[in-house]
Structure formats: structure tokens, C-alpha cells
Amino acid sequence: MTAPAIELKGISKAFGPVQANKDISISVQPGTIHGIIGENGAGKSTLMSILYGFYKADAGEIFIKGQKTQIPDSQHAIKAGIGMVFQHFKLVENFTVLENIILGAEDGAMLTTSLGKARKELKHLADEYGLNVDPDAVIENLSVGHQQRVEILKALYRKAEILILDEPTGVLTPAEADQLFRILDRLREEGKTIILITHKLREIMDTTDTVSVMRRGEMTATVKTSETSPEELAELMVGRKVLLRVDKVPATPGKTVLDVKGLRVVDEKGVERVKGIDLTVRAGEILGIAGVAGNGQSELLEVLGGFADGTGVITMNGTEIPLTGQGADGRARRDAGISHVPEDRQREGLIMEYSAWENTVFGYHRDKDHQSGILMDNAGIQAEAQEKMDRFDVRPPNPKLAAKNFSGGNQQKIVLAREIERNPDLLLIGQPTRGVDIGAIEFIHQQVVNLRDQGKAILLVSVELDEIMSLSDRIAVMFDGHIMGERDPAQTNERELGLLMAGITDTSAVTNGASEEALNDG
Amino acid sequence: MDKMPKWADIVLIPVISLLLAAFFSSLVILAIGESPVEAFKLMVDGALMRSAGWGYTLYYATNFMFTGLAVAVAFHARLFNIGGEGQAMIAGLGVALVCLYIPWPHWSLAILGASVGAALFGALWALIPAYLQARRGSHIVITTIMFNFIAAALLNYVLVELLRPVGAMDPASAKFPAGTHLPTFQDMFSTESSKMFRGAPANVTFFLALAACVFVWLLIWRTRLGYEIRAFGQSETAAKYAGISPVRITVIAMLISGALAGMMAVNTTMGESERLILNATEGAGFIGIAVALMGRNHPLGVCVAAILFGFLYQGGAELALWTNIPRELIVVIQALVILFTGALDNMVREPIEKLFIAMRRRNA
Structure with a gap:
């Protein structure tokens, strides 16, 4: 067996009292797509940031192709052959594709030579991986999918052998996502190693060879994708059985x-x-x-x-x-x-610096029942907030904690409690x-x-x-x-909706196959 | 979770910052060949050891409380009002008009009238920049600064051309009538046997400033308006979502801010000079920014910081009087205090936060 493309051994990282990564070990085989899945705050991004040199691990070792490697900053990561495509693109909006690609990798003071070299290289990369982008297009005129390709090209131009993609489909249409996965397949065939970070179970099931699940800073499992199921992964992520489908009866619409x-x-x-x-x-x-x-x-x-x-x-x-x-x-x-x-x-929905109880009346703070005289009835609002938080299972159930200290899901529950209870x-x-x-x-x-x-x-x-x-x-x-x-x-089905989302109204071709499609999905 | 206990945030960090400021001030004093220990002793003696010294310290502190509160209220709405100076100058005009043209039977009524005049004129002077910010997006920092200059020029014109009594040489209004004279601390606290606060300008307005601190605390943390001001200051998009009008909050917060800055004119113009003079504000509008910064925009913090700056002001005057340390150096010391308590806050904060986290982990 060849040496793993990346091997992490016992990586730990704490931010203050929060243990973001706890003794994480993972081994990624070359030429595979390795998925990392986990809930928000499970420590996926922290782990990748350590790999890309943004954070320094408190403990643990990194091996690239079997070699022990120190990655104190992103320059070292690039040198080690690691390329990263962030969820939020790091492109200069008013530069052309070519200018963005050489940014930070210029050879010498004059741009013309490196631009010329990059143009040739870009053509070569486009042919090899099917990554077609007009090199002279200005970034802000490109679609989101194409901007993402530029990010991938940037990494490849820097000779990346290992590509990390952080939630890459968040901003893509289903069609664009399909294209992206085709590109990733091609990259894998050419021997590149890809790490895909996502919270979407289906992407993991469709594209990866191996998947690692993270929960609360720990790596709970690494399994072969072909030997697992979405239900099992969800359970590994959350730590209990999860209902993936919504239970509901048919609607009875009124006026x-x-x-x-x-x-x-x-x-x-x-x-x-x-x-x-x-x-x-x-x-x-x-x-x-x-x-x-x-x-x-x-x-x-x-x-x-x-x-x-x-x-x-x-x-x-x-x-x-x-x-x-x-x-x-x-x-x-x-x-x-x-x-x-x-x-x-x-x-919009919350004032992050406000405590949970202050947020439970946000937008309704002028209602009469929240006033006592000319002052606000803070004691009453607090008591009510406590009830709401208990009912909506907000954790921790402490109304005095600032909104920014709750996890995304609990913040959403606070907003939901406020809006539904009205x-x-x-x-x-x-x-x-x-x-x-x-x-x-x-x-x-x-x-x-x-x-x-x-x-x-x-x-x-x-x-x-x-x-x-x-x-x-x-x-x-x-x-x-x-x-x-x-x-x-x-x-309907996802393909039909996907076409509509891309602005194509002639969906007869896919609707005919809808029943067949639904059978396959089920 | 909070990174450190509240007391460390409120007490420990300012104290360390002050010690750092004192240390660097000592270096500066050493550099010009004076003794920092002597200088510090003189400052404490002059400002805090005699009641007259306190009388000056608290007089200055009164000004700084008003201007500090003014900056703090605006800042809760994320508006940086650096026009306190101009607002206080124009408010002086309001005080003068009220005192000169209304025959007041007693000071207690006069101070109410003068307060209304001061607040009204100060608020009006803040209204135009507020409106420009809210409706036109003209940056409040630029407009309030410009309005400081306009205020100074306007006041100069009014004093020279309109309010100056016939035949008088200096650009000042006539003396206010006796019915408007405010009781000083000397009047209030002296007994037959011992004279207290002899000759010091501190007066009853000080208590008005304390009341203003309570008022601002109630306003910001206990009323709907304060809730909306803070919400708007934290996030304008969220405020819009909640149906809070950015225009309304901008204008109201600036009106309150201007009114508070203006209130300081009651102390200077009515309480001290008893006539309207040029430059009665003496830069207190700007000191207010430092006071608010150091006081973390909290009325209690503003109150304490105002007294500290009052001490620096009075102690500095003593230094200039009794040593060869030039007055300009006092400005250097004040600047160091502002630098360390305000601008370099994070320099002290971060290591201390780390320390507390490390301690907590060791205990855990």
C-alpha cells in the first residue's frame, strides 16, 4: 500500500475553554475523495484550518505522503501541495481570471511574463480536467459556479496535489453542483486527492470513497461510503437516531x-x-x-x-x-x-450582543404587555423568555446568555419561538x-x-x-x-426543479421520467 | 461564556491601563529633569487633599460627565458625536439668553430654565448633522467636527456684535442678574467655623450631572427607546427587520446627545463665569470622548472617568503653577491616559484574558 496522501495523528486544538479538536487521527489515501461530515461546530473547519496553516495545533503531527511536515502558515501548505477552496471565495472581484490566478504567485516584478506563463498553464489545466474558464473574464461577471472553478484552478496552478473543498455546493445550482462533482471525479482519476467538507449527506453518499464523521471535536468514525447509509451517518453525527423525513399529513388549505x-x-x-x-x-x-x-x-x-x-x-x-x-x-x-x-x-433576526431574553421580544418590544409604565417590563420579559426557551428546548436554557453564545440551531430556535408564539x-x-x-x-x-x-x-x-x-x-x-x-x-423531481432554478422552463424531458426517478430515489 | 470575570473587565483592566499611563508619564517627567514622585504628590495635594482642590476637580468633572454621557449615548447608536464642543458652546448661548432676558425670582427656578435652554440649543446644534446623517448619509464625524468651527465663529459674532454691552472691551455678555447665581459648594457646605471649598467653582450643577448619569442609565437599559438605540447601534439591518426606523433613532439619539453636551453650559456659563464668554468650553467636549471611552459608555464608568479627568485637569494646573513642568506636559499625560485606557485597551485586555483562561483551565 502506498503512503497516505495525508495522515493526521492526534491533532488537538483548544480555543480558550472550548476544545475544538480532540485527538484527531485520520488517514487519506491518494487518488480518493474523502468526505468529512459533521454538524456546525463539530470542528471540521478548525481541522482543515490546521492543515492549511491558519491555526497551529496544540498537539499532534501531520504527515504528507509519509513525510512528517510542519505547516506554520498557508505558504507552507501550498508548498506541501495542499490547495484550499473556501466556502467564501477569496477572489479579487475586479481582476480578471488570469490576474487572480497569478496573485501571490507572480514571478518577478513584471506581470507580463507570469501572465503569459499562466495563460499557457491554464489552457493545459482546462484541457486536462475540463475546467473551462475564459482567462480574460472579470471575476464579478462570472457565475458563482465559474468563480469556484477559478478557485480550483488557483490551487492547481500552485501544483496542489491535495484539494480541500469547504462546503462547495452551498452557493451552486443543482446543475452546477453536478458539474463540480464531475470535475472532482476527473481530478481523482488524474491522481489528485480531494477532501470534501460538507453537511449534506447526499453529496457524501454520491461522491466520496471514504467518509469521516466528526462530532463535538472528535472523529467518531471513518467508514467506506459504499458500506454505510445516510441514516447511519446522521446517527453518527448527532449521537442519536434522527428522523430524516418530515412527518406530515396532506395539507387542507383554507382561504x-x-x-x-x-x-x-x-x-x-x-x-x-x-x-x-x-x-x-x-x-x-x-x-x-x-x-x-x-x-x-x-x-x-x-x-x-x-x-x-x-x-x-x-x-x-x-x-x-x-x-x-x-x-x-x-x-x-x-x-x-x-x-x-x-x-x-x-x-437580521437577532441582536448578537443582546441576551436571549432581550431577543425574545425583538420587534415586539413596543407591545403593551412588555411595558410597565414608561420602562420596559424586564422582569416579566425574562420570565416569559425562560418559558419559551424551555418549550423550544433551547440549550443552554439560560435567558441571560448573549445570543452570540448560542449555537446556530439554538439561535434559530430563539427566533422561531419568538415568531411562532405570536x-x-x-x-x-x-x-x-x-x-x-x-x-x-x-x-x-x-x-x-x-x-x-x-x-x-x-x-x-x-x-x-x-x-x-x-x-x-x-x-x-x-x-x-x-x-x-x-x-x-x-x-416533480429534483432534476425538473433544478432546470427551473437554472431558468429553463422546458422541462418536459425530465417530467416524463419523473415516476421512474421517484422510484429510484425511494 | 465570558472570557473573564466582570470585575476584571470593569476594575482590573482600567487600573492596569492607568498604571501603565502613569509609568510612561513618569518617564516623560524624568526626561525633562523633574521628579515624577514630587509631581504626583503635587497633583494629589492640589487636587484631592484640600477641599478647594476637590472644588475644582469636581467642577471639571461636572463638565466631563455631561460631555462623556453625550458621547456615550450617541455611541450606543453607533454614532460618533465629536461635536460636543460646538453643542456646548451654542448651549451657552441658550443659557445666556434664558438668564439675561427672563427675570428669575430664585436660582432653583433659573437653573431649570437654563437647563431647558442649554438642552434645547445643544440638541438643535446636533439636529442638523443628525438629519444629514440620517437622510443624506453625510458622515456624522465630519459634520459634527465642522459644526464645532461654525459654533465657535457664530458665538464670536454673537458676542462681539450682539450681546456685548455697550462700551465693554471684551467679547462677553453682560453679567447675569443675581437671581440666577447658583450656590457653589462653598455656599452649600461651609459652616461658621470652617470655610469649605474656598473660592472653588464647583456648584450645584454637579448634582444635576449625577442625576443625568442616572437618567442615562435608565434611558439606555430600561426603556424601549434605549432598547431601540442599542439595537440600532448593534445592527442596522436587524433594526430595520424589527421595524425600528434608522432615521428616527439617529435623530433622537443625536438630539439627546446634543442636549447632554449642552447641559455642561449650565455649569460653566451659569455656575462659574456667570456671563457668556468665548471658549467657556475649554475643550471639555473633546475630553468627553476620552471619558466615554474609558467609562465603556456606561454612566457609572463615565462618572468615575469624569472625576479622574477632573483630577488630571486640576492636578495639572497645580503642576504648572508650582513646578517647571510646562502646562503642555499635562496634555501629554492626559493623552497617555487616553491612549492606554482607550486606544490600547486590547493591549492590556488580551494578555489578561489569556491569563484568566489559563487559570480556569488549571482549576478545571
Whole structure:
């Protein structure tokens, strides 16, 4: 057997009192795709940051191709043949592809020579791995999928033999993700070693050869992908049995609660993000909006939630609500019976520095029952917060702790508790489980379905197709500010939705095979 | 989890910072051939060992409390109001108008009237930068600084051309009538047998400043408005989500800030000079920034920091009077205090945090 491409032995790393990595050992065979899966905060990113020289491990050894290697910084990592593709790309937006690729790897003071050399090399890489990108395109004009290719090219240009990808599909359409995995396959065939970090079980099952599971800073298992199942992996990640499917009965929709007609939204830069959409949400149903991030879903939620302006006609329970000026703010929306779990809980839904109890009234802090005289009824709010936190199983159940000290899933539970407990007519909910651990996902999905069963209208926006498929009673797909079509989740499949998400409305080819597809999935 | 106990954050770190500032100040004093020990003794003697010294220290502290609170309130909304100086100058005009043109029967009524005048004028002077920030996005730091200069020029014009009594040589208003004279600490605390606070300018406004500290504490941590101000300061997008109007909060926070800065004019113009003079503010508006920084934008911290800076001010004056240490050096010492307590906060904080974490781990 050849020496492993990477071998870590007994890696430990603590941040203050938090043990992020505990005695981790892992061995990655060359020419394989090795998945690392785990919940947020399980220590995946810390481990990779140690491998890439961002952090120094407190203890442990790193072997590259059997050689013991010190990686004090990323320069050493690159020299050792490690390339990293971050979740958030590290590209200069207004540089061309070529300029980005040589950035930090220029030969000498004059750029022309290195640019020329890079152009040749790039052509060679494109032919070898099918990584086609126009070398003279400016980054900001490229699609997200192509930007990611540039990141991969950057690593390959630096002679990377080992490629680490951190949550690479978070921003991609299903089609783009498929392309990415084809590229990774090609890279594997050419003998490169790939480490894929993700929290998506399906990606692991589809693409990897071996998978390591992390939980609370420890490596709980390393198994051959062909010998495991999603259920087993989920259990290894969470430490208990997890329900991967949402339990729900068919919806019994009632009267129309929200009616949107001809909604247009222009953002601050003057770009039209929502280009005239119509939709309705009825009581007792979940309308899921699918789409790749950045196709106008966020703006749709912002206008409905009252913190962005729009034009068009929106009626709520039969009454038109204003979209600009006075009466178009978050308070007025709440008064109209709209609750909102925003897409970005850390920037919108919560004040991170505020304690949990202060956050449980955020947006409702002007309600009469939270006042005592001219002061706020802090004692009352605290007591109520404690009850809510117990009911929603927020851990730790300490209302005085600042929001930033809770995990993503528990932060989301705080927001959810606040918005659901108000008994709204309509719940807007954006990316309900982004950055939320599997155990909490189950809980959050159940809460949303329960609310539906109580006869509330729910508008769900998510980039996770699985989530849309399993929660929604109807699915609308957004692309470039338009709604491309509406589908019944029982009569569609991921490929059809994927085409709609890419702006292709002619989906007859895939719908014909839908039943067959569904059989295969089951 | 917090990285260290609260007491370390509130007490230990400022004390270490102060000791560092004192150490470097000593080096500077040594460098010009004076004795740091002597200098420190003189400062303490002059500012704290006699009641008259306290009378000056607390007079300055009153100014710094108002301007420090002003900066702190704005800062909770993430607005950096460095226009306290200008707001206090214009507020002086408000105080003068109230004192000169309304016949007050008693000082207790006059101080209420003057407070309203000061707060109103100070708030108005903050309103324009606030509006420009909220509606036009003009940066509040730039506009408030510019408004300091406009205030100085305006005050100069008003004093020379409008308020100066006929025949008077200096640019100052007429003396305020006797009904507006505020009781000084000397008036309040002296007994037949012993004169206290002899000649010192500290006056009843000091208690107004203490009341302002309580008011700000209630406002920021116990009211809806304070909740909204802090929320807006932490995250504007979150504030919008919650239906908090950024325009409204920006304007209101700056109005309160301007009013607080303006209140200091009650102390200087009504309590001390008893007429409106040029440069009554003596840079207190800027010291307020340091006071707020050191006091961590908390009213109690501001109160303590204001007294410390009052001590530095008064002790510095004593030094200039009795030694060859030039007055400019006092500014150096003040600057060192600001540098260590404010700007270099993290230099002290990080090692101490590490120390506490290491200790905790050893105990665990």
C-alpha cells in the first residue's frame, strides 16, 4: 500500500475553554475523495484550518505522503501541495481570471511574463480536467459556479496535489453542483486527492470513497461510503437516531391569506431584483420558494417583512398593505399578522450582543404587555423568555446568555419561538435550517408543520432543495426575479426543479421520467 | 461564556491601563529633569487633599460627565458625536439668553430654565448633522467636527456684535442678574467655623450631572427607546427587520446627545463665569470622548472617568503653577491616559484574558 496522501495523528486544538479538536487521527489515501461530515461546530473547519496553516495545533503531527511536515502558515501548505477552496471565495472581484490566478504567485516584478506563463498553464489545466474558464473574464461577471472553478484552478496552478473543498455546493445550482462533482471525479482519476467538507449527506453518499464523521471535536468514525447509509451517518453525527423525513399529513388549505400581484423590487444599486411576480399563500399550507441564492427570494422576503420597498399590490387577509413609506415597516407588518423568521438570523433576526431574553421580544418590544409604565417590563420579559426557551428546548436554557453564545440551531430556535408564539396568520421563513445542526433541523421542521396544521399560512424560502421538497405543499421556483413555474412536490423531481432554478422552463424531458426517478430515489 | 470575570473587565483592566499611563508619564517627567514622585504628590495635594482642590476637580468633572454621557449615548447608536464642543458652546448661548432676558425670582427656578435652554440649543446644534446623517448619509464625524468651527465663529459674532454691552472691551455678555447665581459648594457646605471649598467653582450643577448619569442609565437599559438605540447601534439591518426606523433613532439619539453636551453650559456659563464668554468650553467636549471611552459608555464608568479627568485637569494646573513642568506636559499625560485606557485597551485586555483562561483551565 502506498503512503497516505495525508495522515493526521492526534491533532488537538483548544480555543480558550472550548476544545475544538480532540485527538484527531485520520488517514487519506491518494487518488480518493474523502468526505468529512459533521454538524456546525463539530470542528471540521478548525481541522482543515490546521492543515492549511491558519491555526497551529496544540498537539499532534501531520504527515504528507509519509513525510512528517510542519505547516506554520498557508505558504507552507501550498508548498506541501495542499490547495484550499473556501466556502467564501477569496477572489479579487475586479481582476480578471488570469490576474487572480497569478496573485501571490507572480514571478518577478513584471506581470507580463507570469501572465503569459499562466495563460499557457491554464489552457493545459482546462484541457486536462475540463475546467473551462475564459482567462480574460472579470471575476464579478462570472457565475458563482465559474468563480469556484477559478478557485480550483488557483490551487492547481500552485501544483496542489491535495484539494480541500469547504462546503462547495452551498452557493451552486443543482446543475452546477453536478458539474463540480464531475470535475472532482476527473481530478481523482488524474491522481489528485480531494477532501470534501460538507453537511449534506447526499453529496457524501454520491461522491466520496471514504467518509469521516466528526462530532463535538472528535472523529467518531471513518467508514467506506459504499458500506454505510445516510441514516447511519446522521446517527453518527448527532449521537442519536434522527428522523430524516418530515412527518406530515396532506395539507387542507383554507382561504387566501397572502396575495401578491405584480411585485417588483429595485435594490439600492438600482438593479431590479424582483421582476413582477404573482403568488398566493392560503391558510394551512406551506408554499416553498426554491431557487439558487441571489435570484430575488431575499428581496421578496424583505418587502413582505417590511424592511425594503417595492411596487405592486399585496393584500393580507383581504386588506391591501402599503409597500413604501409610512406603514411599510416591520412593526406594521407584525400588526397585520405577519411573523418573519429572516434568512440571516445573525444580521437580521437577532441582536448578537443582546441576551436571549432581550431577543425574545425583538420587534415586539413596543407591545403593551412588555411595558410597565414608561420602562420596559424586564422582569416579566425574562420570565416569559425562560418559558419559551424551555418549550423550544433551547440549550443552554439560560435567558441571560448573549445570543452570540448560542449555537446556530439554538439561535434559530430563539427566533422561531419568538415568531411562532405570536400566533401569526402568516409566517415568512427564510433558510430555516441554514447553519443548523441535524438534530435541530428535525425539531424546526416539525414546528413549521405544526404551525401549518394549526391553519396558518407559511411562505418558505430555502436554497436547500431537500428542505423545499419535504416541507412544501406547493413549490414555486424563482430565477432572475421571476417565478419560473409552480409544481406539486408529489409530481416533480429534483432534476425538473433544478432546470427551473437554472431558468429553463422546458422541462418536459425530465417530467416524463419523473415516476421512474421517484422510484429510484425511494 | 465570558472570557473573564466582570470585575476584571470593569476594575482590573482600567487600573492596569492607568498604571501603565502613569509609568510612561513618569518617564516623560524624568526626561525633562523633574521628579515624577514630587509631581504626583503635587497633583494629589492640589487636587484631592484640600477641599478647594476637590472644588475644582469636581467642577471639571461636572463638565466631563455631561460631555462623556453625550458621547456615550450617541455611541450606543453607533454614532460618533465629536461635536460636543460646538453643542456646548451654542448651549451657552441658550443659557445666556434664558438668564439675561427672563427675570428669575430664585436660582432653583433659573437653573431649570437654563437647563431647558442649554438642552434645547445643544440638541438643535446636533439636529442638523443628525438629519444629514440620517437622510443624506453625510458622515456624522465630519459634520459634527465642522459644526464645532461654525459654533465657535457664530458665538464670536454673537458676542462681539450682539450681546456685548455697550462700551465693554471684551467679547462677553453682560453679567447675569443675581437671581440666577447658583450656590457653589462653598455656599452649600461651609459652616461658621470652617470655610469649605474656598473660592472653588464647583456648584450645584454637579448634582444635576449625577442625576443625568442616572437618567442615562435608565434611558439606555430600561426603556424601549434605549432598547431601540442599542439595537440600532448593534445592527442596522436587524433594526430595520424589527421595524425600528434608522432615521428616527439617529435623530433622537443625536438630539439627546446634543442636549447632554449642552447641559455642561449650565455649569460653566451659569455656575462659574456667570456671563457668556468665548471658549467657556475649554475643550471639555473633546475630553468627553476620552471619558466615554474609558467609562465603556456606561454612566457609572463615565462618572468615575469624569472625576479622574477632573483630577488630571486640576492636578495639572497645580503642576504648572508650582513646578517647571510646562502646562503642555499635562496634555501629554492626559493623552497617555487616553491612549492606554482607550486606544490600547486590547493591549492590556488580551494578555489578561489569556491569563484568566489559563487559570480556569488549571482549576478545571
